[in-house]
Amino acid sequence: MHDTTAPLAADGSKQKLLASAERLFAERGFNGVSVRDIASVAGVNSALVAYYFGNKRGLLTAVYLRHCQPLNQERLRLLREFSRGERGATLEQVLEAFLRPALAVSPGNEGRSEFTRLRAILSGENSELLEEVIEEHFDRPSRLFVEAFARCLPHLSHEDILWRFHFLLGTLYHTGGHAQRLAALSGGQCDPANTEACLRQLIPFLAAGFRLPSI
Amino acid sequence: MHDTTAPLAADGSKQKLLASAERLFAERGFNGVSVRDIASVAGVNSALVAYYFGNKRGLLTAVYLRHCQPLNQERLRLLREFSRGERGATLEQVLEAFLRPALAVSPGNEGRSEFTRLRAILSGENSELLEEVIEEHFDRPSRLFVEAFARCLPHLSHEDILWRFHFLLGTLYHTGGHAQRLAALSGGQCDPANTEACLRQLIPFLAAGFRLPSI
DNA sequence: GTCTATATACTGATAGAC
């Protein structure tokens, strides 16, 4: 069924392209980077982008999909784990289940927070480029979390929940995507790259807003 | 000193270029739009970009500066107005002074919220493109508001204030820049284009987070 | 799978007529 030696090394170029594309797209956006740039950083020939991914856009969706599934799986796994008890998950736990996997840079999934930055950039840069991908891999899991928030906060209207979830996304993207801005403004005092410090600030901040009475 | 008839109409092309550039940059980012696109939408010859603004980048900074000063002036005017009383401005008033001018689309300053979207896109797309402009027209006024927050919340450390101000920026940019996302997710129920509805949700949400004890 | 070479189109910018 599969060769145990050759194929593992054979698609090294493919992985190198994915890695350098992820880095460069996150740094400069989709239109700010050329296929040549990506191939050059990867140390591979630029024609291989077409060979492996069809075109530049295919490379982007490949980068995107590589992280989407693990991210969503981890979010839902945490949410289920926190919901196991008799009283279900607390508001803080729902927030943590959504935020931690997006901000964490654990050994297994390097570049997870870089991926959050990538999403922040792309969501602004090109509204229709990834619309179907976002629809399937983002909006669907989002709805599950909106429901989880609604269970924690039965006093709120659906409209209130959506507004506050929208604000939550803003803080997440801005924290993941513009870490250097906060680091600079604080003179290095605040370090958004520190996942734990970040969650320690972010979760209570959002929880307080979510818990407000209905508007 | 000036001709009362000719010049007023003469720089119509310049204004058309500024208007179409603002719209297109906000829609597709700096690298996603060509000078030809902008000139075409403006109904003007593309060579006029160089004539009026030197180059494409000059056009962007012109768009930027056109809104920066009025925005900051209005923010500081509101802050001073709210601070007049004996006890100074409340937390909610400081938030309103910062947020309302950025989200408002009042008769005088059409496209103000589009400008907020422009800033959201550019801040991600090109980190060094506008660094000096941002430094001068954004970080300096920001510090004044950070100080105003600190006056309202003497129990917080400087570090806490900066984290929460960073979260505030995230909600503002995401609300101003991705309004259609919330409108879609809510099936039109939430309307981020409605400035008053937006502030009614956003100000209490942020105030609750700001008022928390120090972390 | 990986390479060179190249087709084709578009980019920002400019020179110079009017």
Added chain:
DNA sequence: GTCTATCAGTATATAGAC
């Protein structure tokens, strides 16, 4: 001020040798 024409550079993508 506004235009045409165009330069030189770069973009994505592909054809075909190896």
